[in-house]
Amino acid sequence: MTTHPVLREVQISDYEKVKSLFRKIRMPSESIEAWKSYRKSPALKKAGKDFPFGWVLEAESNIVGYLANIPMIYSYQGSEVFVPAGRAFAVIPKYRSHGLKLALKFCKQPGVDAILNTTANEHSAAVFKYLKAKPVPQAHYNEVLFLVYNSWQFLRAVFIKCKFPGSIASGTALFLAPLFKIITILKQKETYPNLQELFLKRVCIDNLGEELDKLWVTKREQRVFYTDRSVAMLKWRINIAPSLYHMYGAYLKGQFLGYILLKIEHVEHLKLKRCLIIDIFGDFKNDENLVILISKLVGEVRDLKVDTLEIIGFPKAIRKIVKRFLPFKRIIPNWPYFKFMTQDLKTVCQNSDFWYVSLMDGDSSL
């Protein structure tokens, strides 16, 4: 006879038991540093001191289920919107029927304007849909656009994913890599204008302070639902794993226009080094400028010695430009789910222009 698990708020002292839960279900667990960082988020100014950082299901002195609750702030027309994001939703198989309790606790938490869940696989999507959360109406979120720098590494990762034995995956990839390289070159045969006075410069978030805050003050007034990009929030996010982030400032005649934020991800089991475009944010004046900036970015990223450059999300206009440089695509099962509590936002969120969702949103790039 199995004991029904007890639902309670997670404590930092639960870390080792939660880690053990993730080991049991063979999923990567979060670091203790990440747990500590969540508790220092600038978004906590809206949350109050009793904000729960997640919940656990406990049975027989073990943690058998977990859902993290990360405080986030959004802005819409200058108003701050408090939106906790769900993260690391996991329940061991024996107790999976109790998973809904965690999701309900997350969706029904008091004092929030909305909730967001970005790590929706098939199971969690079903759960959040049942709890009346809605998928973000931003087209093609599940379509990853990418460019391959290292054909051999990329093809080997594809074959490893297709369960080819290691040596066969490497050999087949080596054989096909030249052909794939030719296909990549053919797909990029377009040439783009260059503008000497428009350039990208590797920057550190600490050096951007005033320029960035000025940009954010302007952008947060728009009728777009932006996740908080204040210097404080960006610093908090980047400092969770600073060595993995690369930030580029975009300048026109020396004037700061915006930034592009990248994150490097090592996919150990596929032996692949991916570079993800986490954010493209600014006032780039016109589409042609963005075309030039992305073209320069593709060159900058080549120097980072990564295998691929990838982008997930962003509105149609940005994707259309990026697609010219990142010509391949693949489909992922993820789709972000939101649920608004405030009536005015419930209405406007139906409009796709309301959204600017990328890996910056929720926990996707934490």
Next chain:
Amino acid sequence: MDMDVQEKVIQVLINIFQVSPDKISTETTSDNVENWDSMNHINMILALEQEFGISYDEEQAVSMLSVGEIIEVTKGKLGLQ
């Protein structure tokens, strides 16, 4: 009518969890049905709502983790208690 509810509930569970009829009784709980995970739990709730033409509260849906509990809650919703 009470018997009807019990039989219908058990039939829904047999269909959703793909188990043989002898594996489901009024004593059965979610812990002794292999396929009773969160997704099938939701499928079960939706199937029961359709079968009986009712709608469970989210809190009720979460607590319906045994056949006995499901029957009790469903009877309550149908005004049979």
